[in-house]
Amino acid sequence: MQQDRPQEQDPVYAGIDTHADTHHLAVIDAHGRPLGDVQVAATAKGYRQAIAFLARWAHELAVGVECTRSYGAGVTRELIGAGYAVAEVNLPNRFDRRFDRRAGLRAWSIGDR
Numbered sequence: 001m002q003q004d005r006p007q008e009q010d011p012v013y014a015g016i017d018t019h020a021d022t023h024h025l026a027v028i029d030a031h032g033r034p035l036g037d038v039q040v041a042a043t044a045k046g047y048r049q050a051i052a053f054l055a056r057w058a059h060e061l062a063v064g065v066e067c068t069r070s071y072g073a074g075v076t077r078e079l080i081g082a083g084y085a086v087a088e089v090n091l092p093n094r095f096d097r098r099f100d101r102r103a104g105l106r107a108w109s110i111g112d113r
Contacts, residue, residue, distance in 0.1 A: 011061075012028070012035065013028050013030075014027045015066075016064070016065045016072065018066045018067050018070075018071035018072035018075065019042065021042055022039050022041055022042055022046075024037065025037060027061075036056070038050075040053075042075070044074075046075075047078040047079075051078060051084075062085065063084050063085065064089035065079070065088065066090065
């Protein structure tokens with residue numbers, strides 16, 4: 001018996017939190033459900049591991065990278081070279097967030113605890 005395949009697959013979103021020595025990748029579906037996450041070294045080998053990890057979701061993958069001009073520059077170059085569209089994602093200034101009543105909830109929801 002053949003199963004019906006959906007005509008279109010829901011989009012999948014990846015986010016990369018960049019640091020000097022490591023990068024953390026998380027993938028969610030269109031409904032915000034976690035699909036996977038991994039931490040890789042901020043090295044050429046780690047970038048290749050990141051691309052291999054993201055290849056599991058080849059359909060409709062949108063990638064957001066934190067700080068594409070500093071810690072995220074290397075992984076951004078590799079992602080673009082592999083054919084991914086990359087969007088810059090930056091957190092608001094921590095000083096400015098102190099004066100925003102909803103900043104705590106947003107910080108918690110993105111893991112900035």
